[in-house]
Amino acid sequence: MPRNSDDEDRKLYSERPEWADVTPVPQYQGLNPIAPIFYTPQYKDATEYFRGVISTGEKSERVLELTEAIIRMNPAHYTAWQYRYQTLIALKSPLDLELKLMDGIAIQFLKTYQVWHHRRLLLTALHDTPSSSSSQPAALAELAFISRVLMVDSKNYHTWSYRQWLLSYFDDVHLWTGEISFVERLLEEDVRNNSAWHHRFFVVFGRGQQQGEEDRPEVLKRELGYTKDQISLAPNNPSAWNYLRGILEQTKTPFSNLESFVQLYVSSEPPKQDILDLENPAPGESAELPCVAALEFLADIHEQAGADRVQKAIEIWKSLGDKYDTMRKKYWEYRIREALASS
Amino acid sequence: MPSQPPPPLPHFARTGHAAHCNRCLTGLPSSQIDVDAQTLAVGFYCLGTLDILGLLESKTNEVERKDWKEWIWEQVRTGSYGTGFKPGSYMTPESKSLSETDQFREFDPPHLIMTYVALLSLAILRDDFSKLDRQGITKFVRSCQREDGSFSSLPNSGDSDLREVYCAFAISSMLDDWSGVDVDRAIQYIRRCMSYEGGYGQEPSGEALGGTTYCALASLYLAPSSKHRDPGTSITPTERSRMIRWLVQNQTLEHGGFSGRTNKLADACYCFWCGASLHILGASPLVNSTTLTTFLSSCQFKFGGFAKAPNERPDPYHTYLSLAAISLFPPPSENKDDPNYEEWKNVSRIDPLLNATLETEKWIRRHVPAPSHYQTFESHEH
Numbered sequence: 001m002p003r004n005s006d007d008e009d010r011k012l013y014s015e016r017p018e019w020a021d022v023t024p025v026p027q028y029q030g031l032n033p034i035a036p037i038f039y040t041p042q043y044k045d046a047t048e049y050f051r052g053v054i055s056t057g058e059k060s061e062r063v064l065e066l067t068e069a070i071i072r073m074n075p076a077h078y079t080a081w082q083y084r085y086q087t088l089i090a091l092k093s094p095l096d097l098e099l100k101l102m103d104g105i106a107i108q109f110l111k112t113y114q115v116w117h118h119r120r121l122l123l124t125a126l127h128d129t130p131s132s133s134s135s136q137p138a139a140l141a142e143l144a145f146i147s148r149v150l151m152v153d154s155k156n157y158h159t160w161s162y163r164q165w166l167l168s169y170f171d172d173v174h175l176w177t178g179e180i181s182f183v184e185r186l187l188e189e190d191v192r193n194n195s196a197w198h199h200r201f202f203v204v205f206g207r208g209q210q211q212g213e214e215d216r217p218e219v220l221k222r223e224l225g226y227t228k229d230q231i232s233l234a235p236n237n238p239s240a241w242n243y244l245r246g247i248l249e250q251t252k253t254p255f256s257n258l259e260s261f262v263q264l265y266v267s268s269e270p271p272k273q274d275i276l277d278l279e280n281p282a283p284g285e286s287a288e289l290p291c292v293a294a295l296e297f298l299a300d301i302h303e304q305a306g307a308d309r310v311q312k313a314i315e316i317w318k319s320l321g322d323k324y325d326t327m328r329k330k331y332w333e334y335r336i337r338e339a340l341a342s343s
Numbered sequence: 344m345p346s347q348p349p350p351p352l353p354h355f356a357r358t359g360h361a362a363h364c365n366r367c368l369t370g371l372p373s374s375q376i377d378v379d380a381q382t383l384a385v386g387f388y389c390l391g392t393l394d395i396l397g398l399l400e401s402k403t404n405e406v407e408r409k410d411w412k413e414w415i416w417e418q419v420r421t422g423s424y425g426t427g428f429k430p431g432s433y434m435t436p437e438s439k440s441l442s443e444t445d446q447f448r449e450f451d452p453p454h455l456i457m458t459y460v461a462l463l464s465l466a467i468l469r470d471d472f473s474k475l476d477r478q479g480i481t482k483f484v485r486s487c488q489r490e491d492g493s494f495s496s497l498p499n500s501g502d503s504d505l506r507e508v509y510c511a512f513a514i515s516s517m518l519d520d521w522s523g524v525d526v527d528r529a530i531q532y533i534r535r536c537m538s539y540e541g542g543y544g545q546e547p548s549g550e551a552l553g554g555t556t557y558c559a560l561a562s563l564y565l566a567p568s569s570k571h572r573d574p575g576t577s578i579t580p581t582e583r584s585r586m587i588r589w590l591v592q593n594q595t596l597e598h599g600g601f602s603g604r605t606n607k608l609a610d611a612c613y614c615f616w617c618g619a620s621l622h623i624l625g626a627s628p629l630v631n632s633t634t635l636t637t638f639l640s641s642c643q644f645k646f647g648g649f650a651k652a653p654n655e656r657p658d659p660y661h662t663y664l665s666l667a668a669i670s671l672f673p674p675p676s677e678n679k680d681d682p683n684y685e686e687w688k689n690v691s692r693i694d695p696l697l698n699a700t701l702e703t704e705k706w707i708r709r710h711v712p713a714p715s716h717y718q719t720f721e722s723h724e725h
């Protein structure tokens with residue numbers, strides 16, 4: 001392992017002869033500041049030299065070293081990031097090397113917004129014509145890197161945003177095509193990973209839609225099949241049900257098309273199926289039934305049908321409020337009131 | 344079914360919460376270095392906590408309050424971008440003349456989110472705003488808006504997502520001056536952040552998230568009405584139902600608090616972000632305040648302050664937002680015979696749109712907008 005530049009035994013900048021020509025600039029304190037932080041000597045020293053180089057406008061190799069040291073102590077120091085980026089550009093530094101250096105920093109500080117923002121800037125600067133074929137290998141490599149980070153933290157919001165940005169920026173069919181199998185790998189590991197479900201929606205119905213897949217009915221069929229399979233494996237999974245609702249609403253498909261499927265999940269016992277119905281996979285033996293989301297879905301079908309079926313919806317909402325989802329009793333009562341008011 | 348009696352309310356650590364924030368106002372250990380570039384926000388959460396507990400006057404003294412006001416005003420910077428507040432002095436040189444050079448104007452600039460929290464903090468401290476450069480702030484807001492309608496946190500750089508949109512809207516509402524905002528364009532941006540689940544992501548195409556759903560909703564309801572738009576009407580009835588459904592679904596069965604995203608664990612801050620969103624939508628009775636109180640009380644740290652979840656360390660951010668959630672959703676009246684009931688109820692009411700106590704909001708409305716020179720003239724006219 002290479003030694004990080006924030007090693008404890010590193011000399012202070014004020015003790016290093018190669019920094020002797022820079023005048024450190026102390027920080028303004030004021031009389032009684034709000035929430036002042038008791039800085040470590042290393043942080044105080046490094047930021048004084050940082051203010052020093054800012055005051056002269058210096059952009060040099062050693063500024064890259066200094067800003068890296070500050071970032072490793074405080075990755076949320078956005079001015080250090082900002083100045084580092086400007087220095088890289090001014091020095092015409094090889095940005096692919098910077099990207100490599102940032103791989104380790106990204107994994108170490110993946111919860112910090114700036115880490116990902118910096119990568120966006122680097123990728124944009126490296127590939128100002130993102131559609132050119134020469135950009136493709138780099139974008140693929142970057143996707144592979146993001147996948148590695150998502151293995152460490154599979155629900156990190158910044159990492160997913162960055163992946164979505166990258167796909168949209170390069171917008172290349174070869175990038176989009178791998179996304180569905182990537183999502184499926186993650187959902188195999190954790191079918192409740194809502195970020196993965198969201199990403200699937202983004203790829204199939206959002207920004208990724210324009211690529212290939214012109215046959216929309218076929219796509220909808222595939223998505224319904226996949227989602228139903230995932231629900232049968234783990235029925236009480238709001239992410240999958242939200243996705244199901246999302247794709248139906250997006251494609252203006254009536255909920256009632258799913259009636260025979262949801263019927264399998266609304267009684268207390270798993271249904272006895274003599275013939276395996278691949279279109280409508282049933283819940284497993286160990287499933288906790290009835291499934292609240294299925295009851296809710298069925299009630300929505302009844303409500304949409306209107307007329308005397310509204311009463312059936314009301315009965316389901318009552319059972320949810322009184323028995324199956326008592327925590328949201330007030331919500332189910334509200335659904336009853338709304339339905340009565342509009343019928 | 345007979346309804347169960349609510350569980351007994353635990354002790355409400357009122358003075359402990361105030362003490363936690365007072366300690367943070369005095370200073371933070373070096374382990375908190377990641378908030379170095381946002382100390383004003385930490386200050387707001389601490390002052391907000393004292394304000395919401397009604398303990399600002401008794402737990403701080405006049406000299407401290409005066410010094411804090413002075414310190415906040417010291418964060419004002421003016422440049423070609425207009426006027427705003429910077430996050431603190433983490434980049435500010437000791438020498439005043441140096442801090443006024445172009446170099447530091449560029450690398451120690453005002454910040455949009457910090458400008459919002461500065462105005463709130465000054466109002467909590469009952470500043471008279473006589474030093475406020477209103478036109479400069481409007482100009483600053485304008486220089487942060489980008490082509491796509493969003494706002495960046497710094498002039499020409501920094502984050503730009505729904506959080507900054509909210510701050511731009513809240514600042515304009517406080518000033519009662521919307522000339523810094525292209526409202527229609529910003530609303531178009533907000534709409535692009537809506538997700539299929541019902542909530543709003545942090546940026547367009549993002550996963551629905553409690554915090555940014557609040558930002559989107561509060562912005563839409565703060566937006567001034569115009570010929571073609573009333574507050575909140577940028578949301579269709581279908582979208583509203585879907586949003587309410589998703590928000591209510593985020594109150595988790597396991598712990599009774601709200602999570603920020605589907606299938607995540609409950610977190611104290613999302614009790615405010617999701618709860619306030621429901622409040623804005625006029626759906627606050629749909630929150631289960633019994634389980635919410637149980638969850639939040641379990642996030643109380645024994646020496647004061649709230650943590651994001653039970654058995655975690657407290658911080659001012661989760662402390663303030665937990666109290667703001669309790670203010671919007673006090674324990675239900677079934678608890679009224681509980682010996683701790685009054686303590687839990689004794690929290691100032693807040694305005695969920697600006698995220699300030701009603702008294703502070705009133706102060707803002709009276710003192711932040713430009714004093715009208717035309718009032719007397721107009722009243723003569725009509």
Ligand SMILES: [Zn+2]
Nearest residue numbers: 610611612651
């Ligand atoms: Zn939180």
